[in-house]
Amino acid sequence: MKYLIFDSGPIISLTMSGLLPVLEKLKENFKGEFIMTPQVKQEVVDKPLKIKKYELEAIQVNTLLEKGIFKSSSNFFSNQKLELETNKILKMANGALRGVKDKAKINLLQGGEASCIAFARLCKCNNVIVIDERTTRLLSESPRSLHKLMERKLHTHLMLEESLIREFKDLKFIRSPELLFIAYKKNLIPMKKDKQLLDALLYGVKFKGAAISSGEIEEMKSLI
DSSP: OEEEEEOHHHHHHHHHTTOHHHHHHHHHHOSEEEEEOHHHHIIIIITGGGSGGGHHHHHHHHHHHHTTSEEEGGGTSOHHHHHHHHHHHHHHHTTSEEETTTOOBOOOOOHHHHHHHHHHHHHOSEEEEEOOOHHHHHHHHOHHHHHHHHHHHHTSOEEEOGGGSGGGTTOOEEOHHHHHHHHHHTTOSSSOOSHHHHHHHHHHHHTTTOOOOHHHHHHHHHTO
């Protein structure tokens, strides 16, 4: 069994782009489960349902939960067990970078992102985290690059405690643009298939918050 564990960012990007139905098509072709944690549900359903501006989008996402496109993580682990692991992840990640002078911790992860990592670690299965946010991916794939990035961003010297995040190094990630690229190749987008459509799909989610460069998009387009 394979698992795609969704952070809130890709769900929001796809919802705002009118592309949630593509997830249903992908799920039909995916031999596994799409997972949503309670922390992510809070961000994409529970809170937005109370805000008129985002209520419609929240209903659309909740409909996918009701239809079983997304499975709640509680079907696999208790919410209490996941929360304990999430808090452990937050403690490690948010203690990995500190100010040189004041020793102040730099918050790198929020609850939703940490809960996705927590599920990935608990399930010990074939899984990929669907996340658009660059910080989380760098934390696993290149912590030293993240160290330099945060120093430039905050204009201060930071210490990196790599021992705290060593356990994150084997995580696997995919972004919403890459999911759309797969959907495009599999003819799952109900529109005329040409390079302009692919261009529109990739730039559409880029401008909705997905961390992907124009160079990466052009490289993906060149593969078609």
